[in-house]
Amino acid sequence: MIRRRKKILGPLVVRRARREPSRLSQCNSCLWDDIREVLLDPDPDPWELEVVRRWLRDQVEAALRKRIVRGNAAGLVRRACLLAPRLIWLLPYSRAHPPERFHRRIVAILLPGRLREVEQQLAVFAFREGL
Numbered sequence: 001m002i003r004r005r006k007k008i009l010g011p012l013v014v015r016r017a018r019r020e021p022s023r024l025s026q027c028n029s030c031l032w033d034d035i036r037e038v039l040l041d042p043d044p045d046p047w048e049l050e051v052v053r054r055w056l057r058d059q060v061e062a063a064l065r066k067r068i069v070r071g072n073a074a075g076l077v078r079r080a081c082l083l084a085p086r087l088i089w090l091l092p093y094s095r096a097h098p099p100e101r102f103h104r105r106i107v108a109i110l111l112p113g114r115l116r117e118v119e120q121q122l123a124v125f126a127f128r129e130g131l
Contacts, residue, residue, distance in 0.1 A: 013059055013118060014125065023055075024048050031055070036126040039119070053115075056122075060114050064107045071097055073106070080109040 020031035028034050038044045038052045068076060077098055081088045087109065091098055098106060 011125070013056070013122065016059060017055075020055075023051055035122065036129070039123040039126050053119075056118055057111065057115055060118055061107055061111055064110055064114065065103060068098070068103050068106060073098060076106060076110060080106045083113070084109045 014032055017032035017035055018030045022028040022030055022034055024034040025037070028037070034048070035052050035056075038048050064076065067073065077091070081091075087102075087105065091102060
């Protein structure tokens with residue numbers, strides 16, 4: 001089940017990036033082309049890498065928040081509790097629907113790992129697309 005989400009998440013981010021205008025180069029038609037160049041470059045420009053990472057972070061954070069708000073948070077809360085065990089004692093007994101005051105904390109715990117996963121998936125996707 002996790003593998004399905006990973007396969008779906010990559011193309012979803014790619015579709016969003018294809019709708020965005022290019023931010024790094026006038027030669028590229030969309031943001032996805034910018035992202036591909038940065039992810040496939042062995043020595044990317046630090047500023048360009050930061051622009052791409054910030055955009056990806058915003059996308060991942062929005063997806064996590066949306067999932068928590070819609071009530072599909074049980075898996076996310078379990079994973080956050082594994083990464084930060086102290087969170088278990090702060091949450092109420094029913095952890096499937098955490099109170100809104102904990103949403104930001106849960107997203108902050110999950111964001112770094114999820115962002116690494118998305119970057120890796122997109123790099124693989126960009127490499128395969130370029131073949």
